[in-house]
Amino acid sequence: MSMFCYQCQEAAKGTGCTVAGVCGKKEELANMQDLLIFVLKGISIYATKARELGIENEKANKIVFDGLFMTITNANFDDARFVDFIKEALKAREELKTAYIKAGGLEIKNLHDSAIWTGTSIEDFEAKNKSVGVLATINEDVRSLRELVIYGLKGLAAYTEHAYNLDYTDNSLNVFMQKALADTTNDNLSVDELIALVLETGKFGVDGMALLDKANTSTYGNPEITKVNIGVSDKPGILISGHDLRDMEDLLIQTEGTGVDVYTHGEMLPANYYPAFKNYTHFIGNYGNAWWQQKEEFESFNGPILFTTNCIVPPKKDAKYANKVFTTGTSGYPGSIHIAGRKDGKRKDFSEIIELAKTCASPIEIEKGEIIGGFAHNQVVQLADKVVDAVKTGAIKKFFVMAGCDGRHASRSYYTEFAEKLPKDTVILTAGCAKYRYNKLQLGDINGIPRVLDAGQCNDSYSLVVIALKLKEIFELENINDLPIVYNIAWYEQKAVIVLLALLYLGVKDIHLGPTLPAFLSPNVAKVLIENFGIAGIGEAEDDIKLFME
Amino acid sequence: MKTFVDKEACIGCGICENICPSVFEMREDGKSYVKGDTVAAENKDDALEAECECPVEAISHEE
Numbered sequence: 001m002s003m004f005c006y007q008c009q010e011a012a013k014g015t016g017c018t019v020a021g022v023c024g025k026k027e028e029l030a031n032m033q034d035l036l037i038f039v040l041k042g043i044s045i046y047a048t049k050a051r052e053l054g055i056e057n058e059k060a061n062k063i064v065f066d067g068l069f070m071t072i073t074n075a076n077f078d079d080a081r082f083v084d085f086i087k088e089a090l091k092a093r094e095e096l097k098t099a100y101i102k103a104g105g106l107e108i109k110n111l112h113d114s115a116i117w118t119g120t121s122i123e124d125f126e127a128k129n130k131s132v133g134v135l136a137t138i139n140e141d142v143r144s145l146r147e148l149v150i151y152g153l154k155g156l157a158a159y160t161e162h163a164y165n166l167d168y169t170d171n172s173l174n175v176f177m178q179k180a181l182a183d184t185t186n187d188n189l190s191v192d193e194l195i196a197l198v199l200e201t202g203k204f205g206v207d208g209m210a211l212l213d214k215a216n217t218s219t220y221g222n223p224e225i226t227k228v229n230i231g232v233s234d235k236p237g238i239l240i241s242g243h244d245l246r247d248m249e250d251l252l253i254q255t256e257g258t259g260v261d262v263y264t265h266g267e268m269l270p271a272n273y274y275p276a277f278k279n280y281t282h283f284i285g286n287y288g289n290a291w292w293q294q295k296e297e298f299e300s301f302n303g304p305i306l307f308t309t310n311c312i313v314p315p316k317k318d319a320k321y322a323n324k325v326f327t328t329g330t331s332g333y334p335g336s337i338h339i340a341g342r343k344d345g346k347r348k349d350f351s352e353i354i355e356l357a358k359t360c361a362s363p364i365e366i367e368k369g370e371i372i373g374g375f376a377h378n379q380v381v382q383l384a385d386k387v388v389d390a391v392k393t394g395a396i397k398k399f400f401v402m403a404g405c406d407g408r409h410a411s412r413s414y415y416t417e418f419a420e421k422l423p424k425d426t427v428i429l430t431a432g433c434a435k436y437r438y439n440k441l442q443l444g445d446i447n448g449i450p451r452v453l454d455a456g457q458c459n460d461s462y463s464l465v466v467i468a469l470k471l472k473e474i475f476e477l478e479n480i481n482d483l484p485i486v487y488n489i490a491w492y493e494q495k496a497v498i499v500l501l502a503l504l505y506l507g508v509k510d511i512h513l514g515p516t517l518p519a520f521l522s523p524n525v526a527k528v529l530i531e532n533f534g535i536a537g538i539g540e541a542e543d544d545i546k547l548f549m550e
Numbered sequence: 551m552k553t554f555v556d557k558e559a560c561i562g563c564g565i566c567e568n569i570c571p572s573v574f575e576m577r578e579d580g581k582s583y584v585k586g587d588t589v590a591a592e593n594k595d596d597a598l599e600a601e602c603e604c605p606v607e608a609i610s611h612e613e
Binding site: 010012013017019020021022023024292295296313314316317408409410411 | 561562563564565568569570571576596599602603605606607
């Protein structure tokens with residue numbers, strides 16, 4: 001075994017990748033990512049102690065959330081970036097240690113190796129990185145709970161970073177991420193204490209999603225009902241993928257008047273819903289589907305691709321688009337040009353992508369028509385009377401939250417079949433790229449309310465929570481589980497994990513999770529989730545529908 | 551269409567079987583095997599998808 005990772009839904013054999021990642025990451029990269037997480041734990045131990053003495057280090061805070069984000073599935077495949085980042089992280093840890101001691105901090109008893117080990121070269125890092133990964137925790141249940149927390153923190157880190165890019169911060173998120181990372185090194189925590197930490201991670205997940213919602217909507221307006229074009233224009237284009245709306249804004253501003261059009265891809269589709277972006281006539285619409293179809297869709301697009309976050313799928317060796325891939329933020333791919341971060345409040349410089357786009361052919365049209373979306377909380381609350389009326393008259397019998405991520409497994413056709421076979425008096429509430437399994441089906445509407453209500457990106461699952469809580473208030477219900485809402489969620493990576501933990505924290509029960517349960521849930525931990533929260537997997541679409549409609 | 555798995559390159563991740571279980575089967579040696587002689591017409595798209603998604607490009611095909 002040369003690596004071990006089981007953080008995503010496609011983990012090999014449903015247990016873990018041990019030779020190379022199904023995602024495409026090689027063992028060297030997997031091990032370097034493990035070392036980064038290890039060093040972030042060390043930073044967190046010192047940061048948490050230093051904080052007790054009133055010391056706050058913004059640089060270290062950013063390193064922690066950026067570092068966590070970089071290790072999200074399909075975010076960053078660039079080994080060299082990880083090596084450099086680990087060096088930065090070690091420097092930051094030493095700065096915190098120095099500040100802590102200077103402020104009178106006492107020697108930390110039983111200091112964890114992550115706060116002690118150091119190195120300067122790739123060779124030093126390679127000598128260490130195979131022994132600090134997931135399997136370093138021997139007890140299977142402790143390991144499972146620690147990893148559940150860490151993957152939740154990765155999702156929270158991503159949301160924190162996007163909010164930060166819009167100049168919105170909530171330091172309690174940094175405080176928690178670091179406290180929790182430090183806690184994963186504490187061998188004295190009981191299983192019950194770790195379970196409490198998992199729920200606490202969910203609490204901060206809610207806070208993180210709330211912050212990002214505030215950041216996005218305060219900056220770009222509240223998403224509104226929008227018909228999104230899925231066809232193409234006759235000009236060359238740039239395809240922007242991932243989640244970062246600040247990058248979207250910079251790109252739209254710089255491409256205006258250049259003769260190059262802009263298209264969104266994957267999780268960037270919801271950018272079409274924001275009022276601030278609707279003034280750009282060269283913003284054509286959305287191209288393609290969820291992340292895993294990118295190898296074909298990026299070829300037919302013809303123009304350059306800008307990744308602002310995951311999910312990057314390593315291009316095939318003979319891919320024509322391979323030399324047109326750009327990354328920015330925490331994303332990265334070896335050989336792809338990486339657009340640097342913002343300095344002194346200036347915009348990112350996308351001129352190189354624009355110049356390349358001008359030399360490319362216009363996109364090949366792969367489909368025609370429109371997708372409807374924009375049903376974030378503000379829009380839905382405006383329709384509240386209509387929705388409440390439909391529920392009271394029985395026109396809407398049940399809501400199905402089908403938010404989450406899409407992936408490659410053929411078994412995910414379940415979600416298409418499920419959506420198609422749902423009774424006509426039901427409405428699907430969605431967010432995240434799981435929507436691509438059913439957002440182009442013509443499922444009709446109920447009294448003018450579309451049967452698929454897309455709130456936006458995975459972080460916009462927050463909107464679904466706000467909507468549920470609003471309905472609970474209107475119907476004067478005691479418990480969120482008394483609502484006619486069923487949760488049938490698809491997951492793939494770690495942002496889905498924080499969304500799940502957020503829902504568990506809010507008391508949502510009986511969530512069905514698919515297409516498979518996480519490999520990182522040990523049998524005992526899975527049992528805890530099943531017995532205490534009613535977590536379940538998926539069966540056959542028709543059987544599940546019968547079960548849910550009872 | 552005929553499809554092939556390069557056993558040397560195959561890392562046994564199982565994604566091909568998960569994308570196209572009618573054509574690819576993970577066996578006890580930890581490698582992927584192609585079931586049958588040719589790929590049935592109704593499985594062609596999924597088999598090509600699996601080829602595309604193989605993280606080590608171990609799958610190839612012949613029309």
